[in-house]
Amino acid sequence: MEVRHLVYFLEIAKFANFTRASESxxxxxxxxxxxxxxxxxELGVTLFNRTTRTARLTEAGELLRLHAQGVANSLSGLQSAISDLTELRRGSIKIGIPPLIGARLFPGLIAKFIERHPAISLSFMEHGSKVLEQSVQEGTLEMAVVMLPVDESKFHIEPIINRVITLGVHPSHPLARREEVRIRDLRNEKFILFGNTFKVNISVREACIREGFEPNIIFESSHWDFIFEMVAANLGITLMPEVIFDRIEPDRIRVIRSLNPPIPWNVAIIWRKDDYLSHAARSFIDFARQAFHP
Incomplete structure (x- = not known):
């Protein structure tokens, strides 16, 4: 049974006339x-009593009209719902964002996106990039903002930020007056870093190992503000993305923005390959791309 045949049937029933239904x-x-x-x-019944001028429903036809109208209404509702999604009148997105990115870079962007698309519901999962990658891979999250690299065989990647990791030390530290610091000069320092579920931690460790030493990590946290307080108390040094240092008071922490060799901090939105991405999610990715690369 074809839906369009039911639509034809309902139109004939409405006008009780084949000619007027044909014109409509x-x-x-x-x-x-x-x-x-x-x-x-197909049904094994007669649906209309036909005369030269009219087509009146039989008892079976009346029964079909009641059910066919429900089908037509459901189809119309489905079309409207899909139209709402494709035209972004509704929708929902669940996004993973690491704390250091969410706190500094995304509140303004999210506010502008909601202002433009008020009917789209946003929810967030906050964690380190490694955990967020796994959540996207498992389908718990539709997409996530993570630090690169990721496995490009598993994820689509939309790069949004290309920056570097910088060094933060107490103003009285011997390195505080330098414009550039070699990573090998940090061999004997005490490191205060994000936890090992954060790719920043991994990148810093790998950079140190390439320079011939394992960093002495005395404390790990998922909160950048607590890390800053530890450094401001002269308990150690920290390395994190330069954007996180933007609002730090220079009399509390001295920021050395040039490391040799540099440690890249590249960030992208990722989503699983061979998976459906909702119109709402696509619109968010487009919006973020334009915001970071106007």
Whole structure:
């Protein structure tokens, strides 16, 4: 049974006339008659009592009209719902964001996105990049903002930020007056870093190992503000993305923005390959791309 045949049937029932239904539907009368005949054959009943001027529903036809109207209403509702999604009148997105990125870079962007698309619901999961990658891979999250690199065989990648990791020390530290610091000069320092679920931690460790030493990590935290307080108390040094240092008071922490060799901090939005991405999610990715690369 074809839906369009039910639509034809309902239009004939509405006008009680094949000619007027044909004009309303812009379908020829022979095609209407053929569609109704197919319905009658399929159901094994007569649907209309026809005269030269009218087509009145039989008892079976009246029963079909009640059910067919429900089908037509459901189809119309489905079309409207899909239209709402594709035209971004509704939708929801669950996004993973690491704390250091969410705190500094995304509040303004999110506010502007909601202002433009007020009917789209946003929810967030806050964690380190490693955990967020796994959540996207498992389908718990539709997409996430993470530090690169990631496995490009598993994820689509939309790069949004290309920056570097910088050094923060107490103003009285011997390195505080330098414009550039070699990573090998940090061999004997005490490191205060994000936890090992954060790719910043991994990148710093790997950079130190390439320079011939394992960093002495005395404390790990998922909160950048607590790390800053530890450094401001002269308990150690920290390395984190330069954007996180932007609002730090220079009399509390001295920031050395040039490391040799540099440690890249590249950030992207990722989503799983071979997976459906909602229109709402696509619109957010486009919005973020334009915001970071106007």
């Amino acid at each position: 539907l812009h379908v020829s009368q022979p095609n209407l008659s053929k569609a109704i005949k197919l319905l009658e054959n």
